[in-house]
Amino acid sequence: MKIVIMAGGSGSRLWPKSRKDKPKQFTKVVGGKTMIEDTYARFVDHFSVDAIYFSTIPSFEKRIKELFPDIDGSHIIVEPEKRDNAAAHGYVAAYLSLTDENEPLAFIPSDHYIKDVEKFNITLKVAEEHIKSTGNMLDIAIEPSFPSTVLGYTHIGKHIETSEGVEIYEFLGHTEKPEFSVAKEYVDDGSYLWHGNYYMWTPKKFLEAYKKYAPSIYAHLEKIQHLLKDGDLDAIPGEYAQIEETTIDFAITEKMDPNEVRILKGDFGWSDIGAWDMVHDLLSYDYDQDQNVIKAKHVSVDTSGSYVSAPKGKLIATIGVDDLIIVDTPDALLVCPKSRAQDVKKVVEELKNRGEEDYI
Known part of the structure; x- marks a missing residue:
C-alpha cells in the first residue's frame, strides 16, 4: 500500500x-x-x-x-x-x-x-x-x-x-x-x-x-x-x-x-486538530490545577479551563476568566471563548475581505 x-x-x-x-x-x-x-x-x-x-x-x-x-x-x-x-x-x-x-x-x-x-x-x-x-x-x-x-x-x-x-x-x-x-x-x-x-x-x-x-x-x-x-x-x-x-x-x-x-x-x-478548543482538550495531560493549558509566561488569578500561548519573553496575565482561548504571536493576538473556537475561521475571512493579506 x-x-x-x-x-x-x-x-x-x-x-x-x-x-x-x-x-x-x-x-x-x-x-x-x-x-x-x-x-x-x-x-x-x-x-x-x-x-x-x-x-x-x-x-x-x-x-x-x-x-x-x-x-x-x-x-x-x-x-x-x-x-x-x-x-x-x-x-x-x-x-x-x-x-x-x-x-x-x-x-x-x-x-x-x-x-x-x-x-x-x-x-x-x-x-x-x-x-x-x-x-x-x-x-x-x-x-x-x-x-x-x-x-x-x-x-x-x-x-x-x-x-x-x-x-x-x-x-x-x-x-x-x-x-x-x-x-x-x-x-x-x-x-x-x-x-x-x-x-x-x-x-x-x-x-x-x-x-x-x-x-x-x-x-x-x-x-x-x-x-x-x-x-x-x-x-x-x-x-x-x-x-x-x-x-x-x-x-x-x-x-x-x-x-x-x-x-x-x-x-x-x-x-x-482543527481548532483551539480541540488543542486544549488534547493537552489534558498538561492541565494545571485549574484545567488550564499554559504555553507562556503566565500569571493567573481565578482563571480556569483556558488555553494560553505566547512567544518567549511575553508575559500574559489573566483575571477572573474561564474557558478562554488566548493565542499571541509577534503580529497578531486572538482572544475568544472556547465555545466559539470554531469561528476563528471567520476572522480569517474578514481579513481577506479587508485585504489584510499580511495577517492571513
Whole structure:
C-alpha cells in the first residue's frame, strides 16, 4: 500500500499560529514536532520509505524537502495550485496510476492526532487486504464523543466482519458538517460515526469513480494523466486550473453506490486538530490545577479551563476568566471563548475581505 500524506491545506481555525505561508501542518501545536512530522513518524516503522508520498502545493514543496530529506523528490506530488481535495485526490490518483494503477493507496490527513499508532497501522493493513480481496473503497470512521458541527458523519449499516480486531461495516451514506441538532441526533442514534477522511482504494478505481460520478472533473484528470505520461509538464497547470473547486465527498463519495464502500471503525485514540478548543482538550495531560493549558509566561488569578500561548519573553496575565482561548504571536493576538473556537475561521475571512493579506 502507498501512503499519501495530504499537506496542501490551510487550517484557518488555528489562526494566528496557522498562516497561509506556514499552515498548521508545519506548526508545533501538540508536542515537540510539527503535525506533519508526527504524521510521517507513524509510518516509518510499518511501511518502507519507498511507500510514503506527500501531496502538497508549490509553496510548501521546499519545506517538505527540508523536513524529510530521505524522501525522494518523485514522492512529493506537487499540485499546480490549491483547488480543494477533489482535485488533489484526483491528481494523486492520476500520478500514481502511471507506476501501478492497481496498488492500494491511502490518503492520510497531515493534521490528525493518533494515540495508538500500532492499532492505526493495523487498521491500514486490514484496509489494504480488504481492497485486494473485494475491490471496495475503504474509509475509516470514528465513534463520536460529542455532537460536532465541523466534522462529517458516516452512516454505517450492519457489521460485516472483524479482522485483527478491526470492525468492518456496511456504508449507508455520508453527511457533511450538519447543524447541531442533527449532529446530536446522530450521536444519540449510535449508527453515525465521525468521518475520518482516510479514503483508500486503487488509483484505477479512484479514476473510474471520477469518470462515473464526476465526469467533468475526470475529463481534466484524463488529460493530465496523458500529459504526465508524455512528460508535457508545462501544460498541466492550465488543465488543472479548470477543475472545479469542490470536495471529494461532494464530487464522488456522496453519489457512490453504498455497496462499493466499506467502513472500518477506527479505535485508536483519534482527534482532528482543527481548532483551539480541540488543542486544549488534547493537552489534558498538561492541565494545571485549574484545567488550564499554559504555553507562556503566565500569571493567573481565578482563571480556569483556558488555553494560553505566547512567544518567549511575553508575559500574559489573566483575571477572573474561564474557558478562554488566548493565542499571541509577534503580529497578531486572538482572544475568544472556547465555545466559539470554531469561528476563528471567520476572522480569517474578514481579513481577506479587508485585504489584510499580511495577517492571513
